[in-house]
Amino acid sequence: MAPPPKILGIIGHPVSHSLSPVMQNAAIQYKSLNYVYVAFEVLPHLLGRAIRGIPGLGISGVNVTVPHKEAVLPFLDRISPEARFIGAVNTIVREKEELIGYNTDGIGFSRALAQEGNSSLAGKALLLLGAGGAARAVAAQAATEGARELIIANRSLPRAQRLETDLLGKFPDLQCRSLPLDSTAIEPLLPTVDLLVNATTRGMRPGDPPPVSLAGLPRHTMVYDLIYNPPVTELIRISRQRGNPALNGLGMLIYQGAASFELWTGSAAPIDVMKKALEIALGSPNAGD
Ligand code: NAP
Numbered sequence: 001m002a003p004p005p006k007i008l009g010i011i012g013h014p015v016s017h018s019l020s021p022v023m024q025n026a027a028i029q030y031k032s033l034n035y036v037y038v039a040f041e042v043l044p045h046l047l048g049r050a051i052r053g054i055p056g057l058g059i060s061g062v063n064v065t066v067p068h069k070e071a072v073l074p075f076l077d078r079i080s081p082e083a084r085f086i087g088a089v090n091t092i093v094r095e096k097e098e099l100i101g102y103n104t105d106g107i108g109f110s111r112a113l114a115q116e117g118n119s120s121l122a123g124k125a126l127l128l129l130g131a132g133g134a135a136r137a138v139a140a141q142a143a144t145e146g147a148r149e150l151i152i153a154n155r156s157l158p159r160a161q162r163l164e165t166d167l168l169g170k171f172p173d174l175q176c177r178s179l180p181l182d183s184t185a186i187e188p189l190l191p192t193v194d195l196l197v198n199a200t201t202r203g204m205r206p207g208d209p210p211p212v213s214l215a216g217l218p219r220h221t222m223v224y225d226l227i228y229n230p231p232v233t234e235l236i237r238i239s240r241q242r243g244n245p246a247l248n249g250l251g252m253l254i255y256q257g258a259a260s261f262e263l264w265t266g267s268a269a270p271i272d273v274m275k276k277a278l279e280i281a282l283g284s285p286n287a288g289d
């Protein structure tokens with residue numbers, strides 16, 4: 001008799017909208033691995049009990065999504081340096097009875113930028129909009145890969161300043177500054193920006209205006225919006241209209257999931273298969289390509 005499949009999954013609340021099961025199960029099937037990836041709806045007050053159950057149930061690993069990414073840290077045995085810096089875990093790997101927390105958002109962003117934007121973070125001046133979990137992941141990755149300058153603009157200035165302080169504590173040579181998310185403060189800096197990243201949630205709702213005005217942004221500057229649904233935010237639409245190359249967050253979603261898949265299975269993730277599965281699930285017009 002074939003051995004039972006090893007269990008992977010995602011823990012969140014709500015979790016039914018997550019595209020991770022579609023993407024990960026497509027990868028598992030394509031690689032003929034004996035795993036199954038399921039969605040676990042976990043209420044916040046039961047998070048500790050759910051996490052402590054992972055070794056007992058022999059679950060191999062899980063993704064962690066909203067609202068548990070930060071709350072999960074105290075229940076883990078070890079936390080990787082990048083997840084510790086970010087203050088959030090999106091991937092848990094079980095090694096025997098131990099649970100190790102990682103955050104694959106930063107590497108997912110960097111790989112997406114390289115593969116889909118033919119670009120890199122090294123030597124770049126970045127304007128980062130937002131200072132939440134995703135922004136912290138991008139900022140840490142940018143600093144690790146040798147970005148020249150990091151300008152962090154956030155609606156709540158103290159949160160941006162906290163990120164700046166944390167970055168300078170870890171990367172003392174980094175050129176870094178924080179600003180309010182306000183076009184008057186940002187516009188004078190736009191001419192020197194090589195890469196603009198939106199890591200705010202602004203753009204997720206239909207009709208959301210772009211987080212900043214792009215007047216003064218050089219036409220060659222790449223714009224990366226971490227949002228992937230809707231696929232074309234106002235920021236992306238306006239960027240493309242003025243001639244700036246612009247990418248949405250679908251690539252980052254794929255590559256962060258690919259990094260989790262590789263941590264769990266030790267097998268190279270089939271990127272094209274994962275991308276196709278996501279495009280079909282999102283109803284993209286490119287799904288049939
Ligand atoms: P988060 O920790 O809740 O942070 C939200 C950020 O958005 C904060 O900087 C917040 O500013 C800002 N914000 C919220 N509403 C705003 C508004 N109306 N105007 C301007 N700024 C606003 O969320 P997160 O996990 O970092 O996620 C941020 C975005 O990245 C989301 O759209 C998420 O879907 C996306 N994301 C994509 C991927 C991917 O794989 N593509 C991965 C992770 C996240 P304050 O600090 O002032 O509240």
